[in-house]
Amino acid sequence: MAAPGGGEGPAGLAGGPAAGGALWAEVRALLPGAEEGLTLALSGEVEDCVLPLLRRARGLLYGEAGRPCGAAAAALQRLGDVLRDYSWEKLNAGPWREVSKAWRQVYAYGCLFGALAEVAAGRPLAPAVRLCDMGLLMGASVLDNVLARLVRVLQAHLPGGKRRAAAEGSAKRVRTDPPPVPVVQPEVALPHVHCPSLEHFRDNYLIPQKPVVLEGIIDHWPCMKKWSVDYFCQVAGCRTVPVELGTRYTDEEWSQKLMTVSDFINQYIVNENTVGYLAQHQLFDQVFGRKYIRLYSPQDSENLYPHESQILHNTSQVDVEDPDLVKFPNFRKAAFQSCILMPGQVLFIPVKYWHYVRSLDISFSVSFWWS
Template sequence: MAAPGGAEGPAAGPAAGGALWVEVRALLPGAEEGLTLALSGEVEDCVLTLLRRARGLLYGAAGRPCGAAAAALRRLGDVLRDYSWEKLNAGPWREVSKAWRQVYAYGCLFGALAEVAAGRPLAPAVRLCDMGLLMGASVLDNVLARLVRVLQAHLPRGKRRAAAEGSAKRIRIGPPPAPVVQPEDALPHLHCPSLEHFRDNYLIPQKPVVLEGIIDHWPCMKKWSVDYFCQVAGCRTVPVELGTRYTDEEWSQKLMTVSDFINQYIVNEVFGRKYIRLYSPQDSENLYPHESQILHNTSQVDVEDPDLVKFPDFRKAAFQSCILMPGQVLFIPVKYWHYVRSLDISFSVSFWWS
């Protein structure tokens, strides 16, 4: 039978739910004592009691907690998450105890398992796993990562395809004009250099360069698109940065699904280019870094529209620039200042190494 949207979905009903539970249950220790509830620090005794009670509900049922047991497990997951959430948001993140992040992860785990055991729709269980991965700490050999992979594979394909089709109906708009890169400021380009040539001429001397042709074989060069991300990750919850730059007062972060992000913020399926400027560490003083410890590696200057009355020495700072195109790789040496502006909707991958 065809699922909504014309795509054939997984079989529904008790048999399918039972098969999924068997697959999910295999991710957990076989016996109750194997789920040790080990924490990296001290928490209140009442929290330990709630954790043990949830574990008992999970293992106490004959094979699968159903009905009242599943409902009770779900409520305990809610309580554990609510209580630990206050601890996670009580002060600076670096001061949050790992033990409370683990409690939050357990709360997400028990909540997700309760959803599956009760035969409820899987999207809320996937979100619980993602929240545990984002805000919690690893428990049971990173069981949440393994659980969410299983759950995502069982999501109805029709819903994923519907999200992708929704994004395809968007109004296309023309890309903004790209800044002009003057020849004297242009970064050098290099096509498929040998490792030795790159090492001797750019890596060791710490000189930036645009590399071409070195990732043409990557699958993402043919697969990645807005529709592709909707299909493979539309249901996943991710942190999204909202705002022009993170030093602005209106800048914020929000947790949302990939599909919601695309539906709310992406209106063009033309993507790929970035305008980039690089400044040498030797010009650090001319870039007027913020004095605060948190933003000491961030310039106060709007480099494309500088206030030269407030920042007069900025005119002394020399830069190199480029329009980075799809498939190109930019090597940025250590401690180089970099300014990036997307000219289109774009996806990029970054690597850091010493």
Template sequence: MAAPGGEAAAAAGDALWAEVRALLPGAEEALPLALSGAVEECVPPLLRRARALLYGAGDPPRGPAAAALRRLGDVLRDYAWEKLNAGPWRDVGKAWRQVYAYGCLFGALAEAAGGGPLAPAVRLCDLGLLMGASVLDNVLARLVRVLQAHLPGGPPRAAAAASAQSVRVDPPPTPVIQPEDALPHLHCPSLEHFRDNYLIPQKPVVLEGTIDHWPCMTKWSVDYFCQVAGCRTVPVELGSRYTDEEWSQKLMTVNDFINQYIVNKNRMGYLAQHQLFDQIPELKQDISIPDYCCLGEGEEDDITINAWFGPEGTISPLHQDPQQNFLAQVFGRKYIRLYSPQDSENLYPHESHILHNTSQVDVEDPDFIKFPNFRNAASQSCILMPGQILFIPVKYWHYVRSLDISFSVSFWWS
């Protein structure tokens, strides 16, 4: 006779699999494996074999069948991984990204069917969302939401938030901005006023009162991210700025990032990525595209939304971007200094192609012997506060330093 605990675990596993199975077609032949381009001829048979194991080895596939499905997922991911890293990302064929996504899907399904911990399955879904291409109507995004709901609770979230808030008791010193250098502030300007006075003449401005209605302004905190996304795997930039020699990138869970780089102030790391809101739709529901983006030439789908989450002291070196930028501050403060594109020659951009949009000058500690013309560059500055949006015109040089634990959302638009 099975122990009551074992019966409960089995019932929970069956309930989970019923939810997972509902995301997939009812029959093997109804699950398409179409790819957007050509791949090596050994790959389609591997995909078909994995599909057959999923549908033909019992419901759910367990024991040897689950192990075989897990191995096939590993093989498909390894095969695709070589192609994803063989050259520039823009040259990677979509078909190979789809193969990688299928490998993640079959691996995650094997983990879910096996009855073990679900964290590996969640990680595989996130890897597929980050590196793969959408398959089966973005099934990985739907699968990870089901899996996340069945994860056991982690450490008390309030304790994590309290630890993060204890990083600094006293507020850091705020840079002094002279009135003649301060950026102008506007409260909810009309579309026409913003267009005529700032967009067309390409002048930066701080907008106030335009995002007060966003749910994130009252919901988001370190504690909230632990709750909503703590188990999710995301890319993290390690180091205080991307021009440092020791700068690198690493995949880790949001919980690990917060514990290692938000709570522990002796290490520098920054969550900066444009896929976060697609990867975790709960966050995307809490923000909106600013109305002023309708003045652009592109479609709404062409707007790139970026997340920037990190501790006090993280720095974006002086650089320029190829699109208009609305930088919205959700919590924390940022010191930002801007320079006109007309001053580019005085800002000493790197000569390498990779960093040609980045200045060699340390803005807050410039070497005037090495970069004498930097004295001639005129700047404007602001302390971007929660609830404010900074309009950064295309190609405008900007330097950013976080004064607190900080979360910002940027919108790149044309």
């Protein structure tokens, strides 16, 4: 189907029509050169009405002008909306594990066509970036993961002022009433080891399943000097991510939400202070800020009063720092080890150890799990 309206798209991108044309050329280079190259391959069956919609959208994208504009761009946007709305119902009709990959691919195509329509029409790029992120989060890979490649191009073309504004907003998050720092008594303090060899770590901690704080093993990471809250706003503030909101995920007000990184940073400070155990080994790497951590051995599981439901069976009912000892009397029998994890330190948490974590500052950690 030929795209009506001639060859030049409307102005609206930073830098005017010429800049917009340059961006479209860069975006268009991510796609197959010919219409038949965009195969619209799906991993399973979908309803009969879907493939004609996909083909119509593809036809608009590969019209005579090489860039859908005017009525063609509007039609491409509408088709993207229809594909996303239709597949969204399929994605949310039951448990996620039962969702067909084919419907996730349809959703990804809907996001792709919608994002391309935004760019072709010369509109601001933030909505196109969000569409790419939604396709990456909820869809399945199509065209050699084209959405990941597309969003990198679009993010590089976002106006610099938008990134600066996201970073400048971070000042609103500074706490005026930081919580008191717990005192770690020597008798419960976790051991610290500086740069152990792999053999020493394996023989003394991994095999015997003993937690330990490792020092000096991530000092060479570039993130130790580069990462900060402002840095995240600058490099990823416009990106949409899933976040968990609430003090603890056993509370009624706990929820999950999709939002941009900058909105999350500027609006929320979340401390995860639930007691739960891990089904795998973990290396908990502290990049910036401090965290207070307690560990309880699997042998004390009964004294931690796990929830009875299958979903929360690995979560304790006890408020560790203010326990209700009338309701949970055996909690006083539970022995623990603790530490204040500082930037550059790594905590090894053995499998099935119960852990309690409370942020003492605005902080960032990286976790590695393995079986």
